[in-house]
Amino acid sequence: MYFPVRSGGIVRRKVGDVQAVDGISFEVPEGGSLGLVGESGCGKSTTGRLITRLYTPTAGSMMFRDHDLAKMSNSALKPLRREVQMIFQDPYSSLNPRHTVGTIVGTPLLVHDIVPKKQVLSRVQELLEVVGLNPEHYNRYPSEFSGGQRQRIGIARALALSPKLLVADEPVSALDVSIQAQVINLLQDIQRDFGVAFLFIAHDLAVVRHFCPEVAVMYLGKIVEIGDRESIYSHPRHPYTQALLSAVPDIKQATIGGRRERIRLEGDVPSPINPPSGCRFRTRCPIAQDICAKHEPPLLQIGSRHKVACHFPGEVHKHPTEPITARLLGVDNAGNPDPGATPSPDLVTKPGYDDTWFDLDTKTFGRA
Numbered sequence: 001m002y003f004p005v006r007s008g009g010i011v012r013r014k015v016g017d018v019q020a021v022d023g024i025s026f027e028v029p030e031g032g033s034l035g036l037v038g039e040s041g042c043g044k045s046t047t048g049r050l051i052t053r054l055y056t057p058t059a060g061s062m063m064f065r066d067h068d069l070a071k072m073s074n075s076a077l078k079p080l081r082r083e084v085q086m087i088f089q090d091p092y093s094s095l096n097p098r099h100t101v102g103t104i105v106g107t108p109l110l111v112h113d114i115v116p117k118k119q120v121l122s123r124v125q126e127l128l129e130v131v132g133l134n135p136e137h138y139n140r141y142p143s144e145f146s147g148g149q150r151q152r153i154g155i156a157r158a159l160a161l162s163p164k165l166l167v168a169d170e171p172v173s174a175l176d177v178s179i180q181a182q183v184i185n186l187l188q189d190i191q192r193d194f195g196v197a198f199l200f201i202a203h204d205l206a207v208v209r210h211f212c213p214e215v216a217v218m219y220l221g222k223i224v225e226i227g228d229r230e231s232i233y234s235h236p237r238h239p240y241t242q243a244l245l246s247a248v249p250d251i252k253q254a255t256i257g258g259r260r261e262r263i264r265l266e267g268d269v270p271s272p273i274n275p276p277s278g279c280r281f282r283t284r285c286p287i288a289q290d291i292c293a294k295h296e297p298p299l300l301q302i303g304s305r306h307k308v309a310c311h312f313p314g315e316v317h318k319h320p321t322e323p324i325t326a327r328l329l330g331v332d333n334a335g336n337p338d339p340g341a342t343p344s345p346d347l348v349t350k351p352g353y354d355d356t357w358f359d360l361d362t363k364t365f366g367r368a
């Protein structure tokens, strides 16, 4: 997803692109949940808005059952919109202050003709009960609720259409810590009771630790590492994931498995209008080498459910000294063309996992 950047003045010429989300690839299993984590501005909300087709992607595909959501017209999308719903980042701005809770939760039921008009109110009350609100409060306005309660209204609205996939965009980050756990528990109950799949977007890895068996880490529009819980929390191989894990505040470290040595990242996140060449993380990476500026590291599968995009993936302080990707890319260790080498055809990132992968110890593709 690229957003055009235009010049000022009367003739607003296009002068560049915000490369907000660039060639990411992942899968959310039916009834499962994937966590999507990264710093502010890395493209998480954009990803959520693409999947729910609030944005139309500039390229790529998004398969939902046999439909490519990316290429469908608005009218063809309408029946599918029911099945893919979003909970928004900000419970204060995502609810219309002039509408009652009954109208907010009931409107999707009417628009999609889910229940006869006479039954809308009782369905709304059922939904309010599911999310732990008083069903008699359907006539109240959002301003009469607390932040946590408003987020529950947003969840009730998203549930109204019995979706198959819920994109939850930082559903708890605007809430008090004491309320966060309650809302996460509610989402967990919903997942268990209704079998809804989740794409759960969060700022830090501790929030999604218990909710998501699988986590993807994003940096500046790219997925840099993706894998099951064990791989991401216990065996991260990307320097950025390692830094994120080490930066989780002490009180939350217990939830992700004890204290870790703090890795400080220098500098700011670069602009997505003019991202660094090669690996986008290289300007802040403590172990970057020449090849990192010349070639983008492929998102390589390195375990049965683990992929990483780094030329030097390894444990903290044990990153290899030579790029593991050079031979695959057909270049020498400094990233210069190597006429004798043949680039590997296996580098295109597909969603999900293969049953063969690149073994970091033997440096060959193999099977478990």
Ligand SMILES: Nc1ncnc2c1ncn2[C@@H]1O[C@H](COP(=O)(O)OP(=O)(O)OP(=O)(O)O)[C@@H](O)[C@H]1O
Pocket: 003, 018, 019, 020, 038, 039, 040, 041, 042, 043, 044, 045, 046, 047, 089, 203, 272
């Ligand atoms: N409609 C838009 N037009 C232009 N640029 C946009 C638009 N929406 C997002 N962007 C840019 O795309 C990048 C990704 O934004 P996005 O909102 O997806 O980040 P995020 O990961 O959700 O951040 P946060 O954690 O702060 O919510 C940012 O640089 C943002 O400025």
Ligand code: SF4
Pocket: 238, 239, 240, 279, 280, 281, 282, 283, 285, 286, 287, 288, 289, 292, 297, 309, 310, 311, 312, 313
């Ligand atoms: S590819 Fe290079 S710059 Fe990028 S994360 Fe790996 S070592 Fe760092």
Ligand SMILES: [Mg+2]
Pocket: 044, 045, 046, 089, 169
């Ligand atoms: Mg966001």
